Amino acid sequence: MATSRPPQNLFQVYLRLRPHNNSASTSGERFLSVEEPDENSDAPRYITLNPPNDRRRAIEKFAFTQVFEEDASQLDVFHCTGVANLVEGVLAPYGGEGTDALLATLGVTGSGKSYTILGSKSQRGMIQLALDVIFRSLSDNLLDCSSYPPLEQSITNSDPSEALIFSAHNFLDSVYADAPATFKSSSSRAPTPMLSESVGPSSNQHRRMNRPVAFPQQPDINALSVSCDPSSEYAVVVSMYEVYNDRIFDLLTPPTKSAATKEYRRRPLLFKPTETSPDRKIVAGLRKVICGDLQQALLVLEAGLHERRVTGTSSNSVSSRSHGFFCVEVKKRTRASRKHGDLPWGGNILTIVDLAGSERARDAKTAGATLAEAGKINESLMYLGQCLQMQSDATTKDKPNLVPFRQCKLTELLFSNCFPSASSFSSARYRNPQKAVMIVTADPHGDYNATSQILRYSALAREVTVPRVPSITQTALSAPAPPASPPPLGQLGSPPVHHRSFFAPPGSSSSNQPQHGGLLSSPNIQRAFSPLSGSSPSGDAHRSTMEAAALEIARLSEELEYLRQALESERSAREEAEAHLLSMEDRMIELEQAIREDCTNEFEQRLEIEMARWKTTMQIEMERGEEHWGRKIEVFERSLAVAPLSLPSTQPQSDYEEVDGEDNDKENILMEDMEQENERLKRENEILRREVAGMSPSKRRPLGERSGLGVTGEESRGGSPRPTRKDREKDREVTLRQRLENLRMDDSSSESQRPPSAQQQSRHSSPKKMRRLQTKRWNEIDDDDMF
């Protein structure tokens, strides 16, 4: 059924064949041949995959946007893939909104992906050429931090990705040693610092890189520039990150030393929508560098590449172990924006991706961590293959969800900007879907199985041609020669042509069934075989039987081929699963170790905090206790000193303690009063003694007349004999002692002996009043009773 608009692929897919070299990893036999361009195009678009030394396998034909043969130069690739057009879309000329652009390479390890993207010692790659075009095209419209210092702050304010923005000057000074070193070209990819023993990650802090003095100048594109918006001002912001083991790591942020493991590590970043970018996911927290010219951007690129994970395998001496993303954000705003209070920047992003290559563990001779990495790489490429296979459907049916791009970070990063921005976020500006170009690289003499697999899922269309199998039927067909003999099978017409998806996406059952005949769904491919030729009228019945037999044989052959391919696919899937399992085991161990270390650290920290808290509490308690006991002892000492004289004998000990506990002030006042009273009594006692001692015996009254002695005058006069003088003096002395004793007793118990009103009065009266009262009593005794 015809669709309302022609299907458009999310990616334009180009194939680039790399020149043959005689390394051990290549088989030597060429299995790819390029079809001549058809009348509609100047450049070839089809290739045929011929299984080497294996006639049982089907011959497959693949269609691409364009095929670059071995002799294609970097400049050819640059021009024909339309990188300049992508750049122009990013610069958004003539006041337009512009378009994000993506350029990626995909292929088997060692097939020339990095060469295409990054170039070599003498040749520039797509990144350098694209940067050259950008800076040349912007020329006077470009702002940089040296000519406009507030630029850094201005870009920071309007960046939606929680990024750390640096001026190139500051960033490069922190990365490179000042003295320019001997030149190392951009292709001289150092061993990954994190993996290298000699150049450890700590070198990032302690040993800075040598600043390259020159970069390759070829191919020369000095004459090339694209349009920009003359009424706007621009800023170029560069960032780099890699996807390693399905996690995103910034390549421009140096690794930091983990407190737990003492190892240098990078912090994985999130790919998420942010507050200022609610409709689109972006990599959050990257370090971004504002570059004012091409040289600065190339130096930033070198710094990032230095941190990218690469290692030597038997397939490639500098094999990329991660998917590398190089992003050039071209920020744009109208020239009037500065006058109106530093209005925010808009702009578009050019992302250039150097994917890690798929590889077979057996061929690459990888083991351990590198094998696990390969498992992750293959897995992510398998998901990418599924997405590429579904891309036509997605654009045709307007159902982006058909592309299962959320299965891994790589496909999320590559595909999530392929679709127009969601309209549900009214505040967000509308964004055009990105323009994307994929350059598939292949070595025609390399690994047949790995290459054919990549071609199957990356090609825009595919035809499978069943091989002719020499058989008894064929012999039978050619043997009986009727008068007008039929042509041999080869002349009957085209063999059956089939096309089907190699990958079976989850939930899809139809893709497992071979589909027969017909043109490929994509209009990009033409049927390559001639239609059925005419036949002799004689022997038609015989011929139709033979044709039916031949078709049956062809069908069975194809089924056999399909099963063989399915087996091959299952085998490689198993290998990938095993590698994945290994990598997951490694990751689990790593995670477990990290969690254990985190737990230990946290536990130790908490323990320290608890210990400190406990010690403080203990100290406070001890101080309180000492203070408390000090007070107790003080009170006790005072009570010991005062109690015999001042404490009423009737007052129970518990009461006293209660007073002590409840109201120390009252108690102290009482104590003081008692002490004063005691002192006063002592003094008065002393005075009394002295008075008594100073009195003449004649003035003293007889003992019987004195009160309080229990013997009245009458009693002493009646009956008993008159005492002698000596007896009288003795009695007087005894009486005086008793009086003194009574006085002491009387004094201490005066409170209880007084009438209630007097008691109340004494309780509320001052010590002075009490003294007066006592004095009065004493005077009374002195005057009336005592003598």
Ligand SMILES: Nc1ncnc2c1ncn2[C@@H]1O[C@H](COP(=O)(O)OP(=O)(O)OP(=O)(O)O)[C@@H](O)[C@H]1O
């Ligand atoms: N078109 C080409 N012309 C000249 N040399 C090439 C070309 N393509 C690749 N090479 C060379 O082949 C070797 C491997 O290429 P490269 O490193 O680009 O492979 P790759 O696909 O990036 O591998 P990996 O996925 O392992 O990183 C390099 O030495 C490179 O210079």
